[in-house]
Amino acid sequence: MTQDLMLKSASELSQLVVSRQVSARELLEEAIGRYEAFNPQVNAVIEHQIENAQLQASVADELTARGESSGPFHGLPVTIKEAYDWVGTPSTWGNPEWVANFPDVNSPSVDRLINAGAIIWAKTNVPFMLGDWQSFNEIYGCTNNPWDLSRTPGGSSGGSAVSLATGMSAIEIGSDIGASIRNPAHYCGVFGHKPTMGLIPQTGHVAPGIEAVVDIAVMGPLARSATDLDRALSVLAGPDGLDAVGYRVELPEPNKESLSDYRVGVLLDSPACATSTELIGHLQDTIDDLGRLGVDVVEATPQIDQNEFFENYLLLLRAATGVSIGEQAFNSALPGHAGWERGERTYRNLVDHAAHMTHREWYELHQQREIYRRDWSTFFEDFDLLLCPAAASTAFVHDHEGERPDRTIEVNGRQEPVVDQLFWAGWSCSVYLPSTVAPVGLINGLPAGLQIVAPHLHDRRSIHFASLLEAEIGGFIAPPGYERIES
Secondary structure (H helix, E strand, O other), X not given: OOOOXXXXXXHHHHHHHXXXXXOHHHHXXXXXXXXXXXXXHHOOEEEEOHHHHHHHHHHHHHHHHOOOOOOOOOOOEEEEEOOOOOXXXXXXXXXXXXXXXXXXXXXXXXXXXXXXXXXXXXXXXXOHHHOOOOOEEOOOEEOOEOOEOOEOOOOOOHHHHHHHHOOOOOOEEEEEOOOOOHHHHHHHOOEEEEOOOOOOOOOOOOOOOOOOOOOOOEEEEEEXXXXXXXXXXHHHOOOOHHHHXXXXXXXXXXXXXXXXXXXXXXXXOEOOEOOOHHHHHHHHHHHHHHHHOOOEEEEOOOOOOHHHHHHHHHHHHHHHHHHHOOHHHHHHOHHHHHHHHOOOOOHXXXXXXXXXXXXXXXXXXXXXXXXXXXXXXXXXXXOOEEEEEOOOOOOOEOOOOOOHHHOEEEEOOEEEEHHHHHHHHHHHHOXXXXXXXXXXXXXXXXXXXXXXEOOOOOHHHHHHHHHHHHHHHOOOOOOOOOOOOOO
16 A cells, blocks of 8 residues: 555545545554654644544445445544544643543534544644644644644644644544634645534534533634535534524535636735735735636725724624633733723733623624625625635744734734734634635745635535636645655
């Protein structure tokens, strides 16, 4: 068996298993071999159940021998983000206080993968409380970007993206409230899809004690091809719990056939976020290529004040994440909350204020968001998609000093607040829209992704466009040094 099979797409691997050209056990052993060879340097996988996975692989091979299949991911080795509940492993969110948080049942997303034939064998690393574009914590340490070990793989689904890029998994599931799927996909050169809000249930991916749905947060897939994203979406989408009694999902089909059928708006720069001119230039080159391929490209965006929109998103975001902070952190936020009330507009004060805002203020912000959602709907009457960056730059160098609100990254020769690039996260996330990130080549040896935003519940449209982009311009490529493992 060649030692680079696990760099193929999940769709290709599925065909190999069904046609008996390779066994589930062989694929799992290659995934484990890659873990043994590469994980010491990237630290993506942090918990595993290898023996149980080996048993499941043998069962899958027995089914294959009888001409049977358990689903679209039959016999494929899969890793999942640490925050998903998977019986036998803790869901810590990188928080030392939650090391004993062992779930009694699987997340619906985990069960849906298993029911589709996936052989889940490991969990992948995250930042503390899923709250960073780096993936490090006191329990499991730091995950490194395989393209440059001195740089972040992104977060919070950083381990997920690295597992895919290094061939430890056929597909991954992450989550996204602030680009936590899209940012790692962009930094590591893989595909990621942030679904329409509510399309995939949050159940089994929540902080201990939280029962209600968390605003803005979504669950979604990462993969090495756009086709894999579509397959995963079909497996994962749909209600659970009380809603499952009557609700069903029937997503619109793309209703386009080729790139020339698409009319897209483009926004590559914003007053709300300093963005790398190198990244802008690279994405512009990609969009120029799309224009030559027949895409109707227009510099256009919803008629929304981007600075006001960004503040609205940040306040709603930090209100949503504020529900899971501990009592001590909540009390410590009071001075910052008071500062915001006095008009002292710093990001730290915004975070603290959002945790303490009244429901009346939250509802006013939510009302404004509904106006923004109407503005986006109007925009999509004229355009099929919006193309924009996923972040302000390519992957930045590790920086674990101090707290996130105080850290900076270099953009165009200047130090800029790392949190500013949350603008590109919130541009679609705040208003619940689906968006797909597709790899579009390298900048100085580091991956770059293009964010493709679609109308509400038109998830398949952005994924379809990503697949056409992949076919014409290229998609996933393995990081140097990870193409093959020794036999």
